[in-house]
Amino acid sequence: MPDSPRYTVADRPPFRLADLLLRWESILVVLLALVFAVNAWATPWFLDIYNLADATYNFSEKAIIALAMALLILTREIDLSVAAIVALAALGVGAAGALGQPTPVLVLTGLGIGLLCGLCNGVLVTRFGVHSIVITIGTMSLYRGIAQVSLGDQALTAFPQPFLDLQQTYFLADPPTPLSFVLFLALAVVFGIVLHLTATGRRLFAIGANPVAARFSGIRVDRIRFLLFTVSGLMAGLAGVLLTARIGVVRPNIALGWELDVVTMVILGGVAISGGIGSIPGVVLAVLVLGFATFGLTLLNVPGIVINVLLGCLLIGSIALPILIRRAMRRRRST
Amino acid sequence: MTRILHPTRRQLTGAMALGAAGLTLPLGFGRRARAADRRIAMIVKNLGNSYFDACASGGAEAAAELGGTELIYTASTKPTAEDQIAVIDSLIAQRVDGIIVSANDANALVPVGKKAMQRGIKVMSFDSAIAPEGRLVHLSASSTDLIGAKQVQMIAKTLNNEGEVAILSAASTMTNQNAWIEAMKVEWAKPEYANMPLVATVYGDDQDDKSYREMQALVKAHPNLKGVISPTTIGIRAGAKAIMDEGLVGQVYITGLGLPSEMEAAVLAGACDSFAIWNPVDYGYAATMIMGAILDGAGTAEGDTLPMGRIGETVVGAEGEAVMGEPFVFDKTNIEEYAQIF
Numbered sequence: 001m002p003d004s005p006r007y008t009v010a011d012r013p014p015f016r017l018a019d020l021l022l023r024w025e026s027i028l029v030v031l032l033a034l035v036f037a038v039n040a041w042a043t044p045w046f047l048d049i050y051n052l053a054d055a056t057y058n059f060s061e062k063a064i065i066a067l068a069m070a071l072l073i074l075t076r077e078i079d080l081s082v083a084a085i086v087a088l089a090a091l092g093v094g095a096a097g098a099l100g101q102p103t104p105v106l107v108l109t110g111l112g113i114g115l116l117c118g119l120c121n122g123v124l125v126t127r128f129g130v131h132s133i134v135i136t137i138g139t140m141s142l143y144r145g146i147a148q149v150s151l152g153d154q155a156l157t158a159f160p161q162p163f164l165d166l167q168q169t170y171f172l173a174d175p176p177t178p179l180s181f182v183l184f185l186a187l188a189v190v191f192g193i194v195l196h197l198t199a200t201g202r203r204l205f206a207i208g209a210n211p212v213a214a215r216f217s218g219i220r221v222d223r224i225r226f227l228l229f230t231v232s233g234l235m236a237g238l239a240g241v242l243l244t245a246r247i248g249v250v251r252p253n254i255a256l257g258w259e260l261d262v263v264t265m266v267i268l269g270g271v272a273i274s275g276g277i278g279s280i281p282g283v284v285l286a287v288l289v290l291g292f293a294t295f296g297l298t299l300l301n302v303p304g305i306v307i308n309v310l311l312g313c314l315l316i317g318s319i320a321l322p323i324l325i326r327r328a329m330r331r332r333r334s335t
Numbered sequence: 336m337t338r339i340l341h342p343t344r345r346q347l348t349g350a351m352a353l354g355a356a357g358l359t360l361p362l363g364f365g366r367r368a369r370a371a372d373r374r375i376a377m378i379v380k381n382l383g384n385s386y387f388d389a390c391a392s393g394g395a396e397a398a399a400e401l402g403g404t405e406l407i408y409t410a411s412t413k414p415t416a417e418d419q420i421a422v423i424d425s426l427i428a429q430r431v432d433g434i435i436v437s438a439n440d441a442n443a444l445v446p447v448g449k450k451a452m453q454r455g456i457k458v459m460s461f462d463s464a465i466a467p468e469g470r471l472v473h474l475s476a477s478s479t480d481l482i483g484a485k486q487v488q489m490i491a492k493t494l495n496n497e498g499e500v501a502i503l504s505a506a507s508t509m510t511n512q513n514a515w516i517e518a519m520k521v522e523w524a525k526p527e528y529a530n531m532p533l534v535a536t537v538y539g540d541d542q543d544d545k546s547y548r549e550m551q552a553l554v555k556a557h558p559n560l561k562g563v564i565s566p567t568t569i570g571i572r573a574g575a576k577a578i579m580d581e582g583l584v585g586q587v588y589i590t591g592l593g594l595p596s597e598m599e600a601a602v603l604a605g606a607c608d609s610f611a612i613w614n615p616v617d618y619g620y621a622a623t624m625i626m627g628a629i630l631d632g633a634g635t636a637e638g639d640t641l642p643m644g645r646i647g648e649t650v651v652g653a654e655g656e657a658v659m660g661e662p663f664v665f666d667k668t669n670i671e672e673y674a675q676i677f
Contacts, residue, residue, distance in 0.1 A: 043429070045428050045429050045430065048428065050428075051428035054424050054427070054428060055424070055425075055428070057424070058417075058420070058421040058424060155440070155442060157442045164446070168446050243417070246420075246446070247416055247417060247420060247440075247443040247446065248442065248443065248445065248446055249416065249440060249442040249443040251416070251440065251443075253415055254415070254416075254417070255417065256413060256415050257413060294421075295425060295428075298421065298422060298425035299425050299428060299429055301407050301409050301425075301429075303382050303409060303410070303412075304382065304409075304410065304411045304412035304413075304418070304422070305382060305383070305412050307412070308412055
């Protein structure tokens with residue numbers, strides 16, 4: 001920039017096309033295009049609007065939790081109890097259904113239980129100063145345990161039809177759009193605005209980069225942590241409501257193992273497990289890549305175990321690739 | 336975005352090629368799928384289970400016999416309803432003609448089963464049922480009456496209809512076992528069993544150690560005991576072990592419902608002359624033959640007859656339930672072959 005005044009300090013780096021193309025999100029866009037292209041070529045059933053809509057049912061609930069998880073991981077925290085909260089919220093919804101309550105009560109019950117579980121996590125994490133991985137492993141067993149003790153080998157199956165219709169019919173008929181996918185997209189916009197366009201969002205990045213420095217800069221770190229865990233619980237409660245409406249039955253093993261699927265989405269989305277780096281568009285793209293890659297592979301009748309291996313490779317590759325590239329760059333500079 | 340990467344072009348293309356290779360790896364699976372005229376999917380509870388693998392090999396045999404039929408054998412990784420629903424969704428998306436399910440949850444699969452049927456896909460269950468609204472037919476391996484009668488017939492054959500017999504069951508509260516014991520007693524009332532009295536019914540609670548001790552107590556309490564029927568896979572294996580450990584082989588025989596892999600040693604040693612359970616190869620075969628018939632337009636209302644190929648035919652009962660037949664008997668002649676399978 002030869003013409004710029006000598007002492008101008010730019011508030012952001014100058015725009016360069018190379019930076020844009022090499023952003024993690026750009027790589028995910030390429031990956032997503034690749035997933036669509038390969039699947040469209042490999043199977044005639046992939047590019048069908050109804051099939052794609054149905055495929056979103058199977059990952060939208062997890063994706064909603066992933067939005068909250070992204071903020072937690074960004075601030076160096078993690079919530080491993082989300083799947084157990086889904087189970088407990090589903091149990092509450094099922095119990096309310098068994099009592100013959102109407103749809104709004106069922107939805108509020110699920111959200112309320114999620115919120116309470118999140119509050120409980122938040123209090124424990126901020127009061128005891130133990131890392132959230134320890135606390136939430138504990139509450140994971142606690143919440144799932146409550147569901148198992150109160151249900152045993154029973155199942156709750158009594159739900160009003162309007163409640164089941166929430167997830168068993170399309171929210172919009174044309175184009176066919178499931179409610180859970182609409183909610184995911186809407187929440188992604190909200191989370192994206194908060195994280196990338198507000199002061200609160202900048203505070204989250206500051207905490208993730210260095211919680212101590214953030215505290216000394218006057219950011220109320222513990223209050224934000226507490227809020228994040230509450231939001232995480234609320235999102236898990238919402239996922240529990242949607243999942244219950246979709247499958248119409250509650251058992252204690254509902255949503256088993258979801259916490260790891262959710263963390264996978266967040267990590268592939270480019271959120272650094274060491275905190276301070278990440279974006280909501282990245283997480284949304286990762287959700288779509290994982291969701292449609294899985295759907296494409298099941299369409300090809302690849303056994304689920306093999307799908308897990310492939311997705312595991314994808315995840316390891318996505319973590320290892322930037323590290324390898326950075327190392328290669330450093331070597332080149334030093335020689 | 337705070338992360339700025341500067342990889343060389345070669346590194347990037349290399350990474351992309353790697354990713355593309357990973358995603359295109361399983362293409363062979365897809366190409367094959369369009370060869371057959373019609374496709375039947377068999378979705379079981381979980382993969383890597385030799386019992387279901389045996390069902391699938393029977394299904395493949397039936398598909399070959401039906402002709403122009405491809406059998407897709409698949410399952411979710413986790414044995415939960417949500418994961419099984421995702422697999423069924425993808426089969427609906429592929430517009431398969433028929434779906435045969437061993438359900439992880441009878442009720443949770445009803446919506447997805449209904450959706451499949453709305454789109455013209457025929458749905459049936461076997462092994463573990465979907466609730467009636469979510470499928471056309473459920474094929475049970477055997478009926479309570481047949482299972483009960485078979486066990487009495489087996490011990491009668493071993494003992495030539497003579498000698499005291501006891502029952503070693505699971506827990507006294509178990510619905511299945513109690514129903515089978517009632518069915519045994521109906522068979523037992525027949526005159527040919529007059530010299531083969533039932534002297535005791537004991538409960539091992541489906542625990543190996545308790546079943547073992549109950550078996551030891553039985554032979555002490557009834558010195559003339561000749562036979563034991565154990566309608567539970569745990570009871571029969573623990574009882575057989577007690578017979579072998581106490582040196583009673585040849586004096587007391589056990590029979591009942593067992594798994595070939597667990598009973599191989601006892602059968603070869605002579606503690607168990609014969610036992611029964613349904614044959615999973617036949618089970619998968621029969622389910623697939625029935626699906627073939629349904630796709631050819633066979634009715635599934637109560638009272639309709641459905642063909643099962645070499646097994647015979649079955650009549651649809653109340654709530655779309657059909658029964659394959661008598662349990663399959665295992666003895667010295669076939670135990671080693673089936674012990675490999677399940």
